[in-house]
Amino acid sequence: MNSVKGKVGVLLVNLGTPDSPSVSNVRSYLSQFLNDPRVIDIPWLGRKLLVNCIIVPFRAPKSAKIYKELWTDQGSPLIFHSEKVRDLLSDSLGDDYGVHLAMRYKNPSIPSVLEEMKKLNYKKIIVLPMFPQYASASTGSALQEVMDVVRKWWVIPEMKFISQYYEHPKFIDAIVDRASKYKLADYDHILFSYHGLPVRQVDKVYNTGVCEGHDCESTITEENQYCYKATCFATTRLIAEKLGISESDYTVCFQSRLDKNWLEPFSDKVVEEWGKKGAKKLLVFSPAFTADCLETVIEIGDEYQEIFEEHGGEKVQLVESLNDHPLWVECLKELVLE
Incomplete structure (x- = not known):
């Protein structure tokens, strides 16, 4: 125990994934995920009925088939990529830091990992969700879960929460470098596809209760x-500027919607429209996802490919x-050292 005295604990948090692609494990994952009031922010009873009686029973078998397509010999890409980052960050930070990884939903769970960290008597804990742009349904939910656990501790160490870093130069440079293997001029159009959110969730950010009219597509302000929505557009502008991509x-666009009252334009519809316009090649960035997962590999890589081909694209x-x-x-x- 003395060997870790004074060390700083770092908790990386990603979204999570089912323990396996079996229907039962997918059902359990979806139930925990979708019953989160920050994810589906409607009254308790309505959420319980919607999630447990309609969405999960019908969606779990279909989602299980898709997760089987995603799964590799190493398991879920989101898990093993996140574990690799944890290990690399630990090596980079050195012995004065202890780096841990938890998932907001399923395993390794935030409560179980925090229990391990509690036993190590860290002087300070830095909580770093792996979501570059703040959203209540992702970063907000992860930070709340951490606070719900830590507030019950008798000794609460110094805590630091990192809410977002959508504009961090190294984050932007990493995406730009990822794109370097592709010749941008070969593509008819480029999409920056972010995970969608209900419009009401971005409305809640504002004292006025309405996002519209805050110039979120072109500037970042105190409001x-x-x-x-504003930080997604800001991330895009920074990447486009580095790569020399003109606004036209x-x-x-925004993917993975549950209904029509989500942020627009919808990514699948944009793909369809460009196919109808005669485009043959589209390049798609996904800057809200720091590890490949169902939404990138399957939704963009497979499902959008099918939609594009159906409408004349290649x-x-x-x-x-x-x-x-x-x-x-x-x-x-x-971010940790700052």
Whole structure:
């Protein structure tokens, strides 16, 4: 115990994944995920009925088939990429830091990993969700779960929470480097596809209760600095500027929606429209996802490819997520050391 005296604990948090692609494990994962009031932010009873009686029973078998397509010999890409980042960050930070990894949903769980960290008597704990742009349904949920656990401890060490880093130079440079293997001029159009959110969730960021009218597509202000829509557009502008992509050559769009009242334009519809326009090749960035997962590998890589071909297109090329890119690890290191 004395060997860790004074050390700083770092808790990386990613979204999570089922323990396996079996229907029962997918059902358990979806139930925990979708019952989170920050994910589906409607009254308790309505959420319980919607999730447990409608969404999970019908969606679990279908999702299990998709997870089987995603699964590798190493398991879930989101897990093994995140574990690799944890290990690389630990090596980079050295002996004065202890780096841990938890998942907001399923395993390794936030409570179990924090229990391990509690036993190590860290002087300070830095909580670093692996979501570059703040959203209540991702970063907010992870930070709340950590606080719900730690507030019950008798001794609470110094805590630091990192809410977002969408504009961090190393984060942007890592994405730019990921794109370097692709010749941008070969593509008819470029998409920056972010995970979608219900419009009401970005509305809640503002004192006025409405996101519209805050110029989120073109600027960051004190009012919209924690608006997911605004930070997604800001990330895109920084990447486009580095790569020399003109505004007319790209579209910011949002994927994985549950209903029509989500942020627009919808990524699948943008893919369809460009196919109908006669485009043959699309390049798609996914800057909200730092590790490849169902939404990147399957939704963009497979499902959008099918949609594009159905409407006359030929190739949807996914720019891989950061995964264990050295600049991504450097970005996390700088965030910890700051």
